[in-house]
Amino acid sequence: xxxxxxxxxHVSKTITLTDDQFDYFFSHFTYKxxxxxxxxxxxxxxxxxxxxxLSGYLKSFFINDDMKMFILQFAMPTWWxxxxxxxxxxxxxxxxxxxxxxxxxxxxxxxxxxxxxxxxHEGEHFFRWRTxxxxxxxxxxxxxFMNNDAKHRYEELLxxxxxxxxxxxxxxxxxxxxxSRETLSRLYHS
Amino acid sequence: xxxxxxxxxHVSKTITLTDDQFDYFFSHFTYKxxxxxxxxxxxxxxxxxxxxxLSGYLKSFFINDDMKMFILQFAMPTWWxxxxxxxxxxxxxxxxxxxxxxxxxxxxxxxxxxxxxxxxHEGEHFFRWRTxxxxxxxxxxxxxFMNNDAKHRYEELLxxxxxxxxxxxxxxxxxxxxxSRETLSRLYHS
DNA sequence: TTTCGATTGTGATGTAGGTCACACAGTTTC
DNA sequence: GAAACTGTGTGACCTACATCACAATCGAAA
Numbered sequence: 001x002x003x004x005x006x007x008x009x010h011v012s013k014t015i016t017l018t019d020d021q022f023d024y025f026f027s028h029f030t031y032k033x034x035x036x037x038x039x040x041x042x043x044x045x046x047x048x049x050x051x052x053x054l055s056g057y058l059k060s061f062f063i064n065d066d067m068k069m070f071i072l073q074f075a076m077p078t079w080w081x082x083x084x085x086x087x088x089x090x091x092x093x094x095x096x097x098x099x100x101x102x103x104x105x106x107x108x109x110x111x112x113x114x115x116x117x118x119x120x121h122e123g124e125h126f127f128r129w130r131t132x133x134x135x136x137x138x139x140x141x142x143x144x145f146m147n148n149d150a151k152h153r154y155e156e157l158l159x160x161x162x163x164x165x166x167x168x169x170x171x172x173x174x175x176x177x178x179x180s181r182e183t184l185s186r187l188y189h190s
Numbered sequence: 191x192x193x194x195x196x197x198x199x200h201v202s203k204t205i206t207l208t209d210d211q212f213d214y215f216f217s218h219f220t221y222k223x224x225x226x227x228x229x230x231x232x233x234x235x236x237x238x239x240x241x242x243x244l245s246g247y248l249k250s251f252f253i254n255d256d257m258k259m260f261i262l263q264f265a266m267p268t269w270w271x272x273x274x275x276x277x278x279x280x281x282x283x284x285x286x287x288x289x290x291x292x293x294x295x296x297x298x299x300x301x302x303x304x305x306x307x308x309x310x311h312e313g314e315h316f317f318r319w320r321t322x323x324x325x326x327x328x329x330x331x332x333x334x335f336m337n338n339d340a341k342h343r344y345e346e347l348l349x350x351x352x353x354x355x356x357x358x359x360x361x362x363x364x365x366x367x368x369x370s371r372e373t374l375s376r377l378y379h380s
Numbered sequence: 381t382t383t384c385g386a387t388t389g390t391g392a393t394g395t396a397g398g399t400c401a402c403a404c405a406g407t408t409t410c
Numbered sequence: 411g412a413a414a415c416t417g418t419g420t421g422a423c424c425t426a427c428a429t430c431a432c433a434a435t436c437g438a439a440a
Contacts, residue, residue, distance in 0.1 A: 062333055070336045072329060085326045117318070121311050128307070128318035135325040136275045139262060142332050143252055146260045146368040149426070169387065178336040183427055185389055339396070359417065373397055375419055382440085389434075398425075405418075410411105 003031055003054050003106055010052075010078045014129050015122040025123060028116060029106040034099045041083055041097040049107040050082035051075075056103025057167060061096050061175065071176040074100070074164060080130065100168060150179040151187050193221055193244050193296055200242075200268045204319050205312040215313060218306060219296040224289045231273055231287040239297040240272035241265075246293025247357060251365065252285050261366040264290070264354060270320065290358055340369040341377050 004026055011017065017025060029052070034040060041047055043063065051058070058075040060083070072095060075081035083095035087110050117124035144153055154177055158165055164173065174184040194216055201207065207215060219242070224230060231237055233253065241248070248265040250273070262285060265271035273285035277300050307314035334343055344367055348355055354363065364374040 062337070064337050068337075070333060072333065084322070085330070088322060088326065117315065121314065124311065124314045124318060125307065128314060128321060131318060131321045131325055132274070132278060135321055135328060136278065138325060138328045138332060140275065142328060142335065143260060143262065145332065145335050147252070147254050147258075171387070179426095180428055181388075182390080182429080186427095189389075361417070369396095370398055371418075372399080372420080376397090379419075384437105384439080386437090387435080390432090392430085394427105394429075396425105396427090399423085401421085401423105403419080403421105406416085408415075409413085 003029075003104070006054055006078065007052060007106060011126060015126045017120070017122060021120060021122070025116060025120065028112040029108050032105050032107055034103045034105070036099055036102050039096065039098045040081075040105075041086075041093050041095070043093055043096055045086075045093045047083050047086040047093050048109050048111075050080055050084070050087060050110070050113070051097070052106040052108065053077050053079050053081065054104040054106060057100040058097055058103055058105075059100055059172060061098075062094065063096065069175045070178065071172060074161070074168065074172075074176065076161075076163075080134075100172070145178065150177055150183060153177050154184065154187055193219075193294070196244055196268065197242060197296060201316060205316045207310070207312060211310060211312070215306060215310065218302040219298050222295050222297055224293045224295070226289055226292050229286065229288045230271075230295075231276075231283050231285070233283055233286055235276075235283045237273050237276040237283050238299050238301075240270055240274070240277060240300070240303070241287070242296040242298065243267050243269050243271065244294040244296060247290040248287055248293060248295075249290055249362060250285055250287045259365045260368065261362060264351070264358065264362075264366065266351075266353075290362070335368065340367055340373060343367050344374065344377055 007026060007029065008022055011022070011025070034056075040051060040058065041060075053075050055077055058081050059071050060073045060075065060081050061069050061071045063069055073079075073081060075097075081097050083093045083097065085091065085095065086093045113127065117127060144156060148156070154173075157173070157177065170184055171181045174181040177184065179187075197216060197219065198212055201212070201215070221244075224246075230241060230248065231250075243265050245267055248271050249261050250263045250265065250271050251259050251261045253259055263269075263271060265287075271287050273283045273287065275281065275285065276283045303317065307317060334346060338346070344363075347363070347367065360374055361371045364371040367374065369377075
């Protein structure tokens with residue numbers, strides 16, 4: 001499937017655009033291809049874009065002072081990723097985004113997103129709903145963090161995204177769950 | 191200050207509306223007054239509204255199977271609160287909202303919010319930015335949960351909201367931090 | 381085939397924070 | 411003023427998970 005179709009199908013789930021409107025919408029995106037392991041956003045970068053995943057897997061993550069990694073999100077096809085704090089505040093990136101596998105993405109600059117939101121009312125609606133879903137999902141994850149132990153969170157993750165288990169190294173899954181890789185290993189061997 | 195002025199000042203930080211537009215916008219809100227301890231949204235309720243706080247303090251929280259409470263958010267004047275998952279999905283409430291102190295709020299139904307978003311482009315812009323801020327804040331809190339120990343999170347909270355310490359019972363602060371009240375007590379007596 | 385690096389399993393031990401128990405305020409109710 | 415209730419401090423003990431150390435596995439490079 002073509003990039004344009006993938007995005008169109010995704011957007012159509014929330015809003016209805018005429019073909020002309022969608023063509024115009026799409027014209028603001030730039031296609032890019034990355035190799036496994038490549039960095040898309042690195043700590044300290046100026047962040048201009050958000051990324052819509054066409055194929056492959058990305059991760060967004062934070063590295064603390066002890067060089068420990070915490071994964072905020074795995075981004076799979078039709079998901080969006082960026083350092084949203086940096087993107088909206090204009091600050092330098094504190095969150096990294098890189099490629100777990102080879103990946104193709106569509107880039108949208110913050111400027112173009114705001115332009116589209118202004119010019120196409122439905123476009124603004126789309127981005128409001130997308131952010132809203134992200135907000136609710138993050139709040140759920142926060143609750144799960146406070147409420148459940150690592151084993152519970154592990155099972156929750158696998159139930160929600162069964163494909164992750166085969167594609168993503170266990171180390172990264174541990175970083176997402178907020179436990180050490182050793183603990184994760186013990187969890188699913190019991 | 192009047193409810194209308196409070197809301198206007200708040201909204202003006204993000205968007206510009208003409209007086210007529212704002213009058214129309216405001217006409218969709220309903221004023222309500224609650225007593226300390228009163229429930230605004232209870233588990234299992236149908237959720238129609240979100241609430242803009244004029245005065246007083248609310249909390250939104252989740253109760254797990256062991257009857258343990260987890261606080262998602264303290265809502266102070268000019269903050270918004272609801273069970274956003276229920277509000278957007280139409281499901282019954284799993285998150286509660288109640289009053290830490292006597293409180294005055296403005297209620298906006300989900301239906302009216304969508305109506306306003308449709309009729310006033312700037313209105314949609316406002317709600318997109320509000321949600322966006324919530325999203326980024328929740329993501330930061332999630333990161334802090336993964337990264338920092340209870341003491342660190344405690345100091346972070348006090349630095350950000352010094353007033354909370356005097357107004358909100360320590361038990362609730364503990365529930366927000368995700369530690370037992372005993373642990374919290376030990377933290378700040380050392 | 382050999383070698384190297386990345387990934388994972390597993391034991392031993394340490395620690396933050398949970399749970400339970402009880403004491404002791406301050407404040408509301410009769 | 412007694413009684414009951416809500417909020418808080420503090421000790422003793424327990425548990426989930428971290429950390430460190432090292433072994434085992436596997437794929438890619440050479």
